Amino acid sequence: MTAQIIDGKAFAGDLRAKVAAMVPAFRAKAGRAPGLAVVLVGEDPASQVYVRNKHKMTIEAGMESFEHRLPADTSQDALIALVHQLNADPSVDGILVQLPLPRQIDESAVLAAIDPDKDVDGFHVVNVGRLSTGMAGYVPCTPLGCVMLLKDRLGDLSGKDAVVIGRSNIVGKPMAQLLLAENCTVTVAHSRTANLPEVVRRADIVVAAVGRPEMVKGDWIKPGAIVIDVGINRVPGAGPGKTKLVGDVDFAEAVEVAGAITPVPGGVGPMTIAVLLRNTLVAAHRLAGVPYEKGAI
Numbered sequence: 001m002t003a004q005i006i007d008g009k010a011f012a013g014d015l016r017a018k019v020a021a022m023v024p025a026f027r028a029k030a031g032r033a034p035g036l037a038v039v040l041v042g043e044d045p046a047s048q049v050y051v052r053n054k055h056k057m058t059i060e061a062g063m064e065s066f067e068h069r070l071p072a073d074t075s076q077d078a079l080i081a082l083v084h085q086l087n088a089d090p091s092v093d094g095i096l097v098q099l100p101l102p103r104q105i106d107e108s109a110v111l112a113a114i115d116p117d118k119d120v121d122g123f124h125v126v127n128v129g130r131l132s133t134g135m136a137g138y139v140p141c142t143p144l145g146c147v148m149l150l151k152d153r154l155g156d157l158s159g160k161d162a163v164v165i166g167r168s169n170i171v172g173k174p175m176a177q178l179l180l181a182e183n184c185t186v187t188v189a190h191s192r193t194a195n196l197p198e199v200v201r202r203a204d205i206v207v208a209a210v211g212r213p214e215m216v217k218g219d220w221i222k223p224g225a226i227v228i229d230v231g232i233n234r235v236p237g238a239g240p241g242k243t244k245l246v247g248d249v250d251f252a253e254a255v256e257v258a259g260a261i262t263p264v265p266g267g268v269g270p271m272t273i274a275v276l277l278r279n280t281l282v283a284a285h286r287l288a289g290v291p292y293e294k295g296a297i
């Protein structure tokens with residue numbers, strides 16, 4: 001039996017359409033559009049592609065997009081000064097500083113400078129604390145997108161055995177917190193985990209966020225399990241000079257065992273941007289004092 005393919009691209013398209021449908025009512029009440037500011041430091045080609053996509057989709061959703069591109073040798077002080085300027089700008093509801101940052105800049109100092117109420121990435125320690133204590137706040141886009149796909153597929157996640165591979169601050173840890181909040185029994189695996197295949201084999205839900213191309217093999221997966229592949233790895237493709245994207249899961253193997261699986265591309269990636277727009281819409285409502293029906297999207 002082969003797994004169902006979870007169409008994250010289509011799901012994300014629906015989500016963006018729902019966000020776009022709520023923008024006119026917000027505009028009418030607030031007298032302005034929701035605004036998202038994206039800051040890119042340096043010329044990393046992959047980051048440039050993401051930032052361009054975010055800009056395009058922000059505009060398509062009827063929101064304002066403010067792009068700030070800074071040279072790779074920008075100082076930490078200059079970047080933090082820009083963040084402070086965006087914090088004070090009433091037309092900006094959401095601020096995203098594209099990661100990773102160049103070596104001379106301390107990431108945590110920059111994230112700490114972002115107003116937690118404009119932190120639509122959910123990376124500020126205040127929002128990390130809110131998530132881990134069950135308070136309302138901003139949740140990192142990629143993990144929230146993964147939970148949306150899981151709930152769409154499974155409904156209630158209570159009692160499910162979930163294994164998250166990876167413990168980064170931007171994916172693994174918030175993913176584990178969200179699954180815990182959904183009453184899963186959560187295991188977080190990482191590079192020092194002993195017997196990783198065995199650990200993964202007991203999971204009803206596997207989330208792979210490792211950054212190692214096709215590391216998770218088919219015989220690590222319990223038959224019928226749901227596999228969410230967060231990995232985005234560019235590897236050599238067919239023909240000289242060509243590249244292709246693969247996930248952290250060996251898709252060809254896992255698709256033969258899993259109950260459902262996200263592809264790469266077209267799985268989790270598109271969800272990340274759709275959730276970013278959703279978080280920006282929520283931020284705009286809160287900052288403008290326009291009521292937002294909890295759970296509207």
Ligand SMILES: NC(=O)C1=CN([C@@H]2O[C@H](COP(=O)(O)OP(=O)(O)OC[C@H]3O[C@@H](n4cnc5c(N)ncnc54)[C@H](OP(=O)(O)O)[C@@H]3O)[C@@H](O)[C@H]2O)C=CC1
Nearest residue numbers: 142166167168171190191209210211230231232268269272
């Ligand atoms: N789809 C999307 O929107 C997004 C995709 N990504 C992708 O997700 C992946 C993970 O990203 P990110 O969390 O930022 O990556 P990090 O490099 O920050 O974290 C990787 C994690 O994987 C663990 N790990 C590394 N090697 C192994 C191994 N052999 N066995 C078990 N665990 C291992 C590391 O363990 P340790 O802590 O011990 O070092 C670490 O916790 C990447 O491919 C990235 O491109 C990221 C963000 C968004």
Ligand SMILES: Nc1nc(=O)c2c([nH]1)NC[C@@H]1CN(c3ccc(C(=O)N[C@@H](CCC(=O)O)C(=O)O)cc3)C=[N+]21
Nearest residue numbers: 050096097098099100121232265266267269270272273
């Ligand atoms: N502050 C910050 N917030 C982030 O959310 C953030 C970041 N920094 N730095 C980089 C990572 C990575 N990330 C992705 C977003 C979209 C796709 C995406 O749309 N992927 C498409 C493919 C795109 C392609 O073809 O390259 C897909 O999987 O189908 C992937 C990865 C957000 N990140």
